[in-house]
Each structure stands twice: as structure tokens, then as C-alpha cells.
Amino acid sequence: MSLVIELVVYGEPVPAARPRFNRNGHAYDPSKSRAYKQYVSLEASKQYHGDLIGRKQLVVRIAIYRPIQTSVSRIEHARRAQNIHRPIVKPDTSNYVKLIEDALTGVIWEDDNCIVDLSASKYYSDDPRIEVTVTEAGGMK
Template structure:
């Protein structure tokens, strides 16, 4: 099956259709959220692209490079197709991003196996934070009202034969651990 995004991007992928004729529930009452604690889980198929450094016009206006801008649009469209709940607002969020980069074809079979098993992880550019920033910006207005709701983040890079980005959004626990004392200034 080919996934076609409204702006023209597409990815060929085996996708199982989802029956979405469920009873209307509030976001926190949904069975998956009660079971897994997830507010959202998104998978964006295709080779991940990091946020590029902003470029400036002669007049001093900043803009994203075309590659980043196009990928941000693709992520937004993929998220809009997958996320059908209310816009998250007024709660602290934890966002976990897993970036799966394509394994290079010019490496040995032994090295390839190590990369696919997770023994060797990507320690090359781009930085995980560049992927994270693009995801935060792309999902603003689609999954969450504003990315200032994000209080906890994690971003991990892996190798895979199925390049993609997986985003899991949960509510941040508001409790402060007992073993931490208030800072004294």
C-alpha cells in the first residue's frame, strides 16, 4: 500500500486499516491511554530529516532551508492523518522521539548486523536535538497547542532497514520525587 500525504509526499508501506467507528470518549478515558498511558503515538515513515540551520534574506528575515521545510510539512501531514483526538493543551507533556536512520550499504555484513541489532548506534551528524526540534515544530497545532507544554523530552537514534521516526506523547507526572530536596539558594 502507498501512503499519500495531501501535499504530494508518499511512502510505500504495509499498513493495516484501522476501524475508527468507536464510541466517542474523552481523551483520558480511551482504552489505549488507560492501558499504555499514551496520549499520542505517531510513526512517520521515510528517511528522517533534521531541522536545518535557519537562512536569512538580505533584509534579515529568517527562513528554514527547503529540505527541512518540506520534511516538516510531511511530518505535519502524516501526524494529521494519524492523530484524531483533541488538541493537547493545559497539561505537561513528555515526548519520546525515536529516529531510525537507514543503514548504509557500503559496510560489511558484520557491521550491518551490529547496527541493526543496536550494538552500534549512530554517533554521526546530525545531532538528535536537530531531529527533535523539527518534530516539536511540526506537531505544534496538530497534536499539541504549543510546544511550551513539553516539559520532558528524550530523543534516540538507531539504525534500521525501515527508516522512520516514532513519536510517543504521554502526560508528565506532576509529582516531585521524595529523594529530591528543594534547592537552597
């Protein structure tokens, strides 16, 4: 049977921030990114109870649902809720992806280098969250 893992992590998504450096030159994650990464790892471990995935080729689909700002008009709110208008502002999609890949390392997979196909999308929603679907790569051409 084919591998399918579906995770939903509720709450406002947080992108990976640039590492900071202490006085000794050691890099560390800023606190907001570090806390969200720990939260995603914890929520994933509550939802996934299988073995750590090692030597399998994985396809990962990530959907990022950012909150709709309260300052927009009702018409614009409706456009965003219906995905007519999607986020084209910072943070970049890739910054969300990196944090999610890192958070799931050691929970879902041994190393994110097993991801051979990746897609990610940003949306607005009144229910901010991330959704991650992991499947095993089939015989792709």
C-alpha cells in the same frame, strides 16, 4: 483515562537545518527541512484526530531510525540492525528533535512549551522512520 498518542512517520528522518536569511534579513527554513516538517505535520494529522493539547504537562519520547548505509560490510550492517552500533555521527539528535517539535505544534499540541519531560534516541534501521509517543505527565517526584 491517561493520554497516550503514538505516531510513526516513515521515511528517512531529516534534521532541522540552520535558518537561512534572505536579502531583507528575514529568516526562513531551508527547503529540505521545510518539506520534511510539512510531511511530519501531514502524517501526524492523519494519525491523530483528537483535540489540540493545550494546558497539559506532556512527556514526549522520540525514536529516530536512520537508514543503514549500503557501503558497510554485512557484519557491520548486522551490528547496526541489532542496535549494537548506534549512530554517533552528525546530525545531532537535538536537531531532529527541534524539527519534530515544530512539526507537531498546531497538530498535537498548541505549543511545545507544554513538554516537561523529553527523551530522544537515534538508531539505525533498514526501515527508516521516526516514532513519537506522547503521554500526560503524572505525579513525578
